Amino acid sequence: DAKTTQPPSMDCAEGRAANLPCNHSTISGNEYVYWYRQIHSQGPQYIIHGLKNNETNEMASLIITEDRKSSTLILPHATLRDTAVYYCIVRVAGSSNTGKLIFGQGTTLQVKP
Amino acid sequence: NAGVTQTPKFQVLKTGQSMTLQCAQDMNHNSMYWYRQDPGMGLRLIYYSASEGTTDKGEVPNGYNVSRLNKREFSLRLESAAPSQTSVYFCASSESFRDRLYNEQFFGPGTRLTVL
Numbered sequence: 165d166a167k168t169t170q171p172p173s174m175d176c177a178e179g180r181a182a183n184l185p186c187n188h189s190t191i192s193g194n195e196y197v198y199w200y201r202q203i204h205s206q207g208p209q210y211i212i213h214g215l216k217n218n219e220t221n222e223m224a225s226l227i228i229t230e231d232r233k234s235s236t237l238i239l240p241h242a243t244l245r246d247t248a249v250y251y252c253i254v255r256v257a258g259s260s261n262t263g264k265l266i267f268g269q270g271t272t273l274q275v276k277p
Numbered sequence: 278n279a280g281v282t283q284t285p286k287f288q289v290l291k292t293g294q295s296m297t298l299q300c301a302q303d304m305n306h307n308s309m310y311w312y313r314q315d316p317g318m319g320l321r322l323i324y325y326s327a328s329e330g331t332t333d334k335g336e337v338p339n340g341y342n343v344s345r346l347n348k349r350e351f352s353l354r355l356e357s358a359a360p361s362q363t364s365v366y367f368c369a370s371s372e373s374f375r376d377r378l379y380n381e382q383f384f385g386p387g388t389r390l391t392v393l
Contacts, residue, residue, distance in 0.1 A: 200382075207281075207367050207384025208320065251319065264310070264335065265382060267319035 168252045173272045176246075182239040184271050186252030189233045195256050197228060198265070199237045201248040208251065208267075211237065242275045249273075279303055281385035283368050289391045290358045298353040298388050300368030308371045309351035310335075310382065311343060313364040320367060326351055358392045365389050 169187040176182040188197065199211040212219055212226045214235070219226045225238040239246055251270040284299045302309065307328045312320040312335075322335030326345040340362060342354045351370075355362060369382040 205387070207369070207387055208382075209384070210381040213381075264322055264325060265320075266336075267312075267321070269317075269319050 168254055168268055170250075170252050170268065170271045172269065173274070175274050175276055176239075176242045178244060178275055178277050179241055182242040182246065182273055182275070184237040184239075184250050184252075184273060185234065186237070187234045188252070188254045191232050191254050192256070195254050197226065197235050198253040198255065199224070199226065200251045200253065200265070200267075201246075202251070202270070203245075203248040211250075242273075244275050244277065247273060247275045281368055281370055281383050283366075283385040283388050285388060286386070287389045289393065290355075291393050292359060294358050295354070295356050296358065297355075298366055298368075298390075299350070300352065300385060301350045302368075302370040302383070303349065304370060304372075304383065305348070306370035306372055306383075307348070309345065310369040310371075311341075311351070311353045312367045312369065313337065313362075314367060314387075315364050323353065323366075358390075360392045363390060363392045 196215050198213040200208040202208045212224050214226045228235045249270040249272050251267050281302045310325040311323040314320045321337050324343040326332045329348045332343050344352045366388045368385045371382045
């Protein structure tokens, strides 16, 4: 599975969009980009995933560059409850993979009033 | 629907003691996982069970054993606890990787273990 690089920390004002970057320059053609977050002391929570097209769900949007070497998770209107560590994970999906997730150190997002 | 449950929530052990961490899921998932998280670090995979009856080592399996008791339950055992095993332990489950293109994992609330 490809390695990812994320900034260790970011701040965002409440109500503004939070844009969290992730570099995955060694990503392979069959590897998906996943985002999870971990609110303090809780288990991680799935946010979104994508292969090459941009994706949106009720929690966030995922923008993947055309060369797939980087992506951005967007929380459109950040709230104080979005303060968490955000993990970008790249892995192969489907029957050839056992489902393991390899977590890095993530980005600590602090949403401020 | 409780999701993934873990017991106990907290535990303090002395070096050399043994204990078993319990995990159960009620989502009829085939795959289950055990992770550990040390302070300021991301999660690291200890063991996983892709389906009932199978278990495999993850990144950091030394000092641990697992049992997939049935489809619902996946336990983690420390035979002789060491201070280096002080950590927060998370259990997770997911649907069969053969049935879906992606693999959303659902995590339990964690067990906070201190080994003195």
